[in-house]
Amino acid sequence: MSKEELKLLRNRVTELRAEGKYKETIENCYNLIKKAMKLKDYKSLLTAYINLGASYYCIGDIELAFESLSKHSEYCDKYGDEEDILNSSNILALLYEYNKDYVSSKDTLKKAIDLGKKLRKYNIVSNAYSNYAHICMIEENYTEALEMAVIGLEIARLHKPASKILELRVRLNIGKALIGLDDFKNSKHIIDEIINDEILDLFIREKSQVYHLKGCWYSKQKLYKEALESYNVAKTLVESYNDIHLLQIIQEERCKLCDDMGNIDLGYQVQKEYITLLKEINNRELQSMALKLQVKHNMAEMRKKANMDFLTGLYNRSYIEVTANQWLKNDKIICIVFDVDKFKSFNDNYGHLFGDEVIKKVSRTCLNIIKKPDLVGRFGGDEFVILIKGNSKEKAISKAEQLLEGIRNLKIHDGNDVISITISIGISDNIDRIITDFKELFELADRGLYKAKKNGRNQICTYD
Structure with a gap:
C-alpha cells in the first residue's frame, strides 16, 4: 500500500x-x-x-x-x-x-x-x-x-x-x-x-x-x-x-x-x-x-490473522520475533532453525505451485511434532523457526530428529513423479542466559544451519 x-x-x-x-x-x-x-x-x-x-x-x-x-x-x-x-x-x-x-x-x-x-x-x-x-x-x-x-x-x-x-x-x-x-x-x-x-x-x-x-x-x-x-x-x-x-x-x-x-x-x-x-x-x-x-470477535480474528502466515497457518516472522523477545526476558529458550534442502530447484523444475505444496506439507509435519507451549513459525520463504522453552538440549535435539525423519518420509507427487525432500537444521540456546535478544539467538542457530548445509545437508548441527 x-x-x-x-x-x-x-x-x-x-x-x-x-x-x-x-x-x-x-x-x-x-x-x-x-x-x-x-x-x-x-x-x-x-x-x-x-x-x-x-x-x-x-x-x-x-x-x-x-x-x-x-x-x-x-x-x-x-x-x-x-x-x-x-x-x-x-x-x-x-x-x-x-x-x-x-x-x-x-x-x-x-x-x-x-x-x-x-x-x-x-x-x-x-x-x-x-x-x-x-x-x-x-x-x-x-x-x-x-x-x-x-x-x-x-x-x-x-x-x-x-x-x-x-x-x-x-x-x-x-x-x-x-x-x-x-x-x-x-x-x-x-x-x-x-x-x-x-x-x-x-x-x-x-x-x-x-x-x-x-x-x-x-x-x-x-x-x-x-x-x-x-x-x-x-x-x-x-x-x-x-x-x-x-x-x-x-x-x-x-x-x-x-x-x-x-x-x-x-x-x-x-x-x-x-x-x-x-x-x-x-x-x-x-x-x-x-x-x-461481535467487534471483539472480529478483532480477535483480525489479530489472529495478523499473526499468521497466510500460506501455512503457522505463526509469521513478526509474531515469532515479538514472542521470542518476551520469553527471553524470563525463560531459557532453545531455538531451532531449518529450511528445505535445494528448495530453489523444486520451484525451477516443477513450478511455484509445487513449491507452495512442499512448504504446506512441511508445515503440517511441524504441527504434528511440535506441540504447545513450544512454538513453530514460518520465518520466510522455505525457512522455519521453532522455539522450545526450557533447558533440555536433549529434548530439542529429539524434536529436531523427529522432524528430520518426518520430512524424509514425505512423498510429494507431481504427475508421475514422486519427489522426496530433506531439511537441514541448526540449533542454538540461551541456557546460560547470556543471550537476551532473539536476533542474536536466531543468528547462532542460522550458523548451525549453514554448517549443516556445508556438511552435506539432511542433518542437525548445534552451534556452540
Missing part, C-alpha cells in the same frame, strides 16, 4: 466515526494500524488509535477505549505533536467523567485548556471550559460552574471564523448554572435570547436542550404546567433525532411533574411512555452488547 492509499484509509476512518458507524470504524482502524506499522507511518497510527478510542467509548466499551488511548499516548510521546496530545485529552476527559472520576476529568481538562491556549485552538479550549462547567454542576458546585462557563464564552468569541453555535453551547451551561444558583432573572434572559436565535433551526440538538433548560427553569419555581409544556416541546424535538438518554431524563422529569400536579390521567399516560422507553433502552443495551461482542 502506498502513502497516498494510506492517507485515503486515514480519511475513511475519520469519516466513518463522524457518521457514527462505530463497528466499521473499529474494523478500519485495525486495518489502518496493520498497514501503518508496515510503512512506519506514525501519523496514521495516531489517527487510528484516537478514532479507535473514541469509537469504543461510543459503544460503551470503556476498558478498550482506555487501552486504545494508552497506545495513542505511547506513540504520541515518540512521534506526536502537541495537537495530537490535545485531541487525546478531550476523549480522556470524557472517559474519566463516564467513570465518575471527576477529579481526573477536571485535571485532564485543565491540561487541555493550557495546551489549547498555547496552540490557539480556541474552539477546543471553549469546549473544555464548558465541559469543566458541566462537571462542576454534576458536583452541584454552581458558582464554579458559572465561572468556568463565562470564561468558556469569552474564549469562544476568540475563535476565527466566528462561530455562533460554539458560543450558544457555552451559554446553555451559563443558563443552567444560573438556575442552580436560583438566579431566575438572568437565566430567563439567556433562555429567551437563545430560543429566539434563528441558528437553532439548523441545530436541533441544541434546540431541544434549550427547551429542556426552560422546563428546568419553570420546574424549580414550581410552575409545573409551564414546565410540562416546555418538556413536551423538548421531548418532541429529541424524538426527532432519537437521543434516547436525554429522552429518558425528560420522561423522568415529566413523570415527576405529573405527580406534583396531581394529574393522575396524564401521569398514567406518561408512565406508559416511560415504560416503553425503558424497554427500548434495554433492547439497545442488548444490541450494544451484541455489537461489542
Whole structure:
C-alpha cells in the first residue's frame, strides 16, 4: 500500500466515526494500524488509535477505549505533536467523567485548556471550559460552574471564523448554572435570547436542550404546567433525532411533574411512555452488547490473522520475533532453525505451485511434532523457526530428529513423479542466559544451519 492509499484509509476512518458507524470504524482502524506499522507511518497510527478510542467509548466499551488511548499516548510521546496530545485529552476527559472520576476529568481538562491556549485552538479550549462547567454542576458546585462557563464564552468569541453555535453551547451551561444558583432573572434572559436565535433551526440538538433548560427553569419555581409544556416541546424535538438518554431524563422529569400536579390521567399516560422507553433502552443495551461482542470477535480474528502466515497457518516472522523477545526476558529458550534442502530447484523444475505444496506439507509435519507451549513459525520463504522453552538440549535435539525423519518420509507427487525432500537444521540456546535478544539467538542457530548445509545437508548441527 502506498502513502497516498494510506492517507485515503486515514480519511475513511475519520469519516466513518463522524457518521457514527462505530463497528466499521473499529474494523478500519485495525486495518489502518496493520498497514501503518508496515510503512512506519506514525501519523496514521495516531489517527487510528484516537478514532479507535473514541469509537469504543461510543459503544460503551470503556476498558478498550482506555487501552486504545494508552497506545495513542505511547506513540504520541515518540512521534506526536502537541495537537495530537490535545485531541487525546478531550476523549480522556470524557472517559474519566463516564467513570465518575471527576477529579481526573477536571485535571485532564485543565491540561487541555493550557495546551489549547498555547496552540490557539480556541474552539477546543471553549469546549473544555464548558465541559469543566458541566462537571462542576454534576458536583452541584454552581458558582464554579458559572465561572468556568463565562470564561468558556469569552474564549469562544476568540475563535476565527466566528462561530455562533460554539458560543450558544457555552451559554446553555451559563443558563443552567444560573438556575442552580436560583438566579431566575438572568437565566430567563439567556433562555429567551437563545430560543429566539434563528441558528437553532439548523441545530436541533441544541434546540431541544434549550427547551429542556426552560422546563428546568419553570420546574424549580414550581410552575409545573409551564414546565410540562416546555418538556413536551423538548421531548418532541429529541424524538426527532432519537437521543434516547436525554429522552429518558425528560420522561423522568415529566413523570415527576405529573405527580406534583396531581394529574393522575396524564401521569398514567406518561408512565406508559416511560415504560416503553425503558424497554427500548434495554433492547439497545442488548444490541450494544451484541455489537461489542461481535467487534471483539472480529478483532480477535483480525489479530489472529495478523499473526499468521497466510500460506501455512503457522505463526509469521513478526509474531515469532515479538514472542521470542518476551520469553527471553524470563525463560531459557532453545531455538531451532531449518529450511528445505535445494528448495530453489523444486520451484525451477516443477513450478511455484509445487513449491507452495512442499512448504504446506512441511508445515503440517511441524504441527504434528511440535506441540504447545513450544512454538513453530514460518520465518520466510522455505525457512522455519521453532522455539522450545526450557533447558533440555536433549529434548530439542529429539524434536529436531523427529522432524528430520518426518520430512524424509514425505512423498510429494507431481504427475508421475514422486519427489522426496530433506531439511537441514541448526540449533542454538540461551541456557546460560547470556543471550537476551532473539536476533542474536536466531543468528547462532542460522550458523548451525549453514554448517549443516556445508556438511552435506539432511542433518542437525548445534552451534556452540
